[in-house]
Amino acid sequence: MSTGDGPAVDLVLIRAGVYHDSVGLMGVSRALAALDGVEVAIVAMATELNLGLAGELGFTLPEARPADLLIAIRACDAATADAATGELDRRLTALAGRTAGGGPAEAPPRTTGAAARAHPADVVLVSVPGEHAFAEALDAVEAGLSVMVFSDNVPVAQEIVLKERARLRDVLVMGPDCGTAVIGGTGLGFANVLRPGPVGVVAASGTGAQQVTSLLDLAGAGVSHVLGVGGRDLSAAVGGLSTLRALAALDADPATELIVLISKPPAPEAADTVQRTLTTLATPAITALLDVPGASDLTAAAEAVLRALGLAVPRWPSWLAPAARRRGSALWGIYSGGTLCVEASIIAGRGTFTDYGDDAYTRGRPHPMIDPALRLEALAKVPEGDVALLDVVLGHGADPDPAVTLAPAVADATGRGVAVVVALVGTEGDPQGLHRQAKAFHSAGASVFVSNAHAARHAVALLGDAPESGVGT
Amino acid sequence: MxxxxxxxxxxxxxxxxxxxxxxxxxxxxxxxxxxxRPPLPGTEEALATVLADPRRVRANEVAAGRLVSARPQLVGVRPAREALDLPPGTFLHAGPPIEWERASGPMRGALIGAMLLEGLAADPEEAERRLAAGEARLDSCHHHRTVGPMAGVVSPSMWVFEVRDAEHGGTAYCSLNEGLGKVLRYGAYGEEVLTRLRWMGEVLGPVLAATLDRAGPLDLRALATQALQMGDELHNRNRAATSLLVRELAPAVVEAAPTHAAEVLRFVNGNDHFYLNAGMAACKVGADAARDVPGSTMVVAMARNGTDFGIQVSGLGDRWFTGPSGVPDGLYLGAYGPQDANPDIGDSTITETAGLGGFAMAAAPAIVRFVGGDVADAVAATRSMYEITLAEHPAYQIPALGFRGTPVGVDVTLVARTGLLPVVNTGIAGRLAGTGQVGAGLVSPPASAFTAALEALAGESRAQIG
Incomplete structure (x- = not known):
């Protein structure tokens, strides 16, 4: 952070009414920060979180609203700050041009409703900020289209309206906060490249579904569809509206021979109807309940599916680091996947677990599967001698090469005596390549597991006080 | 499933x-x-409430359906005192209701002219004094099934077009167009203005009435459809429609009033905007048919009084939602410039309300120079209006867009979601009373009128649905 001779120059700009998505802006921030002489560059929507980040970095901030664009640059001198704003404008223009397809007379549609009127389509993927997602998702339902709502921070009352209308229009609402779906081989959101096959998945958990289907893929079993329903679908308030529809849809789907329901324990109000529906399905179904101490974990669920398909359960691959030099004293779970985080913390039964994909961390900034910044910070803070357990989720939509940023941080950590365990969720077909990523993390000194449950048990075993694991299979 | x-x-x-x-x-x-893009700031909550209203989709189908199925027929021309039951000393004006104190220059000028025309004052000073003392009763044209361009002042002795909707049975009125330049509707009230108005009352009105008795009713929906295909957008360009109107009426004018036929036809022919007022009444009768559909978020009136820009919404009855009128961006006549311009004024935005005018810009490449743009801008303007409207007009079509129907039925929720405001073509009045027209161009309504309407829709929805 030292800046040569002169004092650093702070440049803070608020541009009212300029909007870009958080991922695009992250790219701009990174490009500016990479300029010579630029210490800090924040280009982000002026949400409370982002203003707070800038404030913590010592920037003096004017009044701004979440709909405004915040630019905060700290450079070694005024000329560098100037150069950075020049680059900023070029990047922002390029960003705006990216979505403006066609000529001036063929402007792109401005709402989902307009898009649906102008073009035949089958499904809508909504990932606008959560407070605006309802309008777009409702457009989809009213146009008779199923919709995946990737956005989080959507009020539950809006979720209920969407799902009730979806029933009337005979479509499916996946989400809100639905991270993954696979529709006939097309991955939406964060999605692994899976071989086609007979398993249809209904999931209230995105990373839960990714773990199970990735393991199935490794074992040679493919999927027909993965239908996400959102983490709240089986709550008392929502009553499983989408779960029931998704189960029925897979039951009617000729490509699906086995249905797997991955969910947290349903609220009692929803449990009965779900149970009733499960018994009426013509297609065999397996239920994997999450977040229940003592219940089966995701890996066990994948194994149950394999057995039901009459397939052998393989030895799940792992790449072990050389034996730890000493026993760790504390466990730090640094996660991007919510379900993976909960699964690991239940198995570990101790330690400090943080899910950086939680709503609280994603308001106004990209998901940690795309933006590793918060997790890099957390990993750097793990004290010497402790154990760090983190997940790395591959697939479309996720960081195109997570090892590039995370592996050096892992190497730093192992270098100062932190034992690092990585749960690597993905397939060989994923753009990032499962084995390539595994090797990169392994070379950085981490132990790598394709099973999150196995990774968690290994992390516990590295702790000095570790009793024999009593959790799981 | x-x-x-x-x-x-x-x-x-x-x-x-x-x-x-x-x-x-x-x-x-x-x-x-x-x-x-994010919606207009601060609208998230109201948008969610209004969008979730289960009545909305059907209500908007009904409202837009009524608007586009209206079949306006020009049935007659009558004195306002009789057609509108206007007592002496009562004047209608454009836009949402306004008092003398807040009235702009052209509005005051037109009211002064109307006082003189009606013989309620001997000179402009006396007229102004009486108006300032509240001796005249003022009301919005829209409250009387009427529209008026620019100041839109209608006094009892003026004659008005009467347009009936053959589909839904409504009736609407609009004054007769005086021509361009120094005219009452732009706030001029000199002797030439009053002389012309008197002639319109004594000759033009009665002759047109007798003409329509013979030749009417005239199908304005069919006429507008034709005119759009001949390069009019029917707000700032009415040349084709006026020509068609003359072609329809000329023989009957000659038969009905042989002694006045030449001067009447010369007057109508000499004013490319003569059709505008009949067209505005046609738009008004359709928009009124779409009123009062509970839960509908469709705009049924956009109107300006020179101070405020107001809108009315189908699901919200006769309430006005207003914001400050903007100054149009356009071309100026002679030595006039933006400093001479009055804020936007007139009920002629009823054309945009009904899917014409700025919404049909792509049909009228000849007028794009008014807005300093090229043909692509006109096409872009029309295309952008599909984003904020509920329907495409089945009859009003744009050849250059492959005969696509014009965008029609502004949805308040779509305005809030996209931040796109209705594109309005308009004339520009001088800011000083008595000046007249100074230019023409494009203007944007204030976003605040739409956000206020959205809030009211949310309130109504909560009250109805709970």
Whole structure:
């Protein structure tokens, strides 16, 4: 952070009414920060979180609203700050041009409703900020289209309206906060490249579904569809509206021979109807309940599916680091996947677990599967001698090469005596390549597991006080 | 249950993070990307409430259906005192209601002229004094099934077009067009203005009435359809429509009033905007048919009084939602410039309300120079209006867009969501009373009128639905 001779120059700009998505802006921030002489560059929507980040970095901030664009640059001198704003404008223009397809007379549609009127389509993927997602998702339902709502921070009352209308229009609402779906081989959101096959998945958990289907893929079993329903679908308030529809849809789907329901324990109000529906399905179904101490974990669920398909359960691959030099004293779970985080913390039964994909961390900034910044910070803070357990989720939509940023941080950590365990969720077909990523993390000194449950048990075993694991299979 | 999206490889509409769209591109999945922007600031909550209202979709279908199915017929021309039951000393004006104190220059000028025309004052000073003392009763044209261009002042002795909706049975009125330049509707009240108005009352009105007795009713829906295909957008360009009107009426004018036929036809022919007022009444009768549909978020009136820009919404009865009128951006006559311009004024935005005018710009490449643009701008203006409207007009079509129907039926929720405001073509009045027209151009309504209407819709929805 030292800046040569002169004092650093702070440049803070608020541009009212300029909007870009958080991922695009992250790219701009990174490009500016990479300029010579630029210490800090924040280009982000002026949400409370982002203003707070800038404030913590010592920037003096004017009044701004979440709909405004915040630019905060700290450079070694005024000329560098100037150069950075020049680059900023070029990047922002390029960003705006990216979505403006066609000529001036063929402007792109401005709402989902307009898009649906102008073009035949089958499904809508909504990932606008959560407070605006309802309008777009409702457009989809009213146009008779199923919709995946990737956005989080959507009020539950809006979720209920969407799902009730979806029933009337005979479509499916996946989400809100639905991270993954696979529709006939097309991955939406964060999605692994899976071989086609007979398993249809209904999931209230995105990373839960990714773990199970990735393991199935490794074992040679493919999927027909993965239908996400959102983490709240089986709550008392929502009553499983989408779960029931998704189960029925897979039951009617000729490509699906086995249905797997991955969910947290349903609220009692929803449990009965779900149970009733499960018994009426013509297609065999397996239920994997999450977040229940003592219940089966995701890996066990994948194994149950394999057995039901009459397939052998393989030895799940792992790449072990050389034996730890000493026993760790504390466990730090640094996660991007919510379900993976909960699964690991239940198995570990101790330690400090943080899910950086939680709503609280994603308001106004990209998901940690795309933006590793918060997790890099957390990993750097793990004290010497402790154990760090983190997940790395591959697939479309996720960081195109997570090892590039995370592996050096892992190497730093192992270098100062932190034992690092990585749960690597993905397939060989994923753009990032499962084995390539595994090797990169392994070379950085981490132990790598394709099973999150196995990774968690290994992390516990590295702790000095570790009793024999009593959790799981 | 069978989900259609599970059959075959899906085509995806993406809205939001570019990265998730790119992930689909990487899989070679066909997709349509929405150029999404956040809604107008502070509207999230009201939008969610109004969009969730179960009445909305059907209500808007009904309202837009009525608007586009109206069949306006020009049935007659009558004195306002009789047609509108206007007592002496009562004047109608354009836009939402306004008092003398807040009235702009051209509005005051037109009211002064109307006082003189009606013999309620001997000179402009006396007229102004009486108006300032509240001796005249003022009311919005829109409250009387009437519209008026610019100041839109209608006094009892003026004659008005009477247009009936053959589909829904409504009736609407609009004054007769005086021509361009120094005219009452632009706030001029000199002797030439009053002389012309008197002639219009004594000769033009009665002759047109007798003409329509013979030749009427005249199908204005068919006429407007034709005119759009001849290069009019029917707000700032009415040349084709006026020509068609003359062609329809000329023989009957000659038969009905042989001694006045030449001067009447010369007057109508000499004013390219003569059709505008009949067309405005046609738009008004359709928009009124779409009023009072509970739960509908469709705009049924946009109107300016020179101070405020107001809108009315189908699901909200006769309430006005206003914001400050903007100054149009356009071309100026002679030595006039923006400093001479009055804020936007007139009921002629009823044309945009009904899917014409700025919404039909792509039909009128000849007038794009008014707005300093080229033909592509006109096409872009019309295309952008499809984003904020509920329907495409089945009869009013644009040849250059492959005979696509004009965008019609502004939805308050879509304005809030896209931030796109209705494109309005307009004349520009001088800011000083008595000046007249100084130019023409484009103007944007204030966003605050739409956000206020949205809040009211949310309140109404909560009250109805709970």
């Amino acid at each position: 069978t989900l259609s999206m599970l059959q075959g490889e899906p085509t995806v509409i993406t809205v939001g993070a570019g990265l998730l769209g790119e992930a689909l591109d990487a899989q070679a999945v066909p997709r349509v990307d929405v150029a999404w």
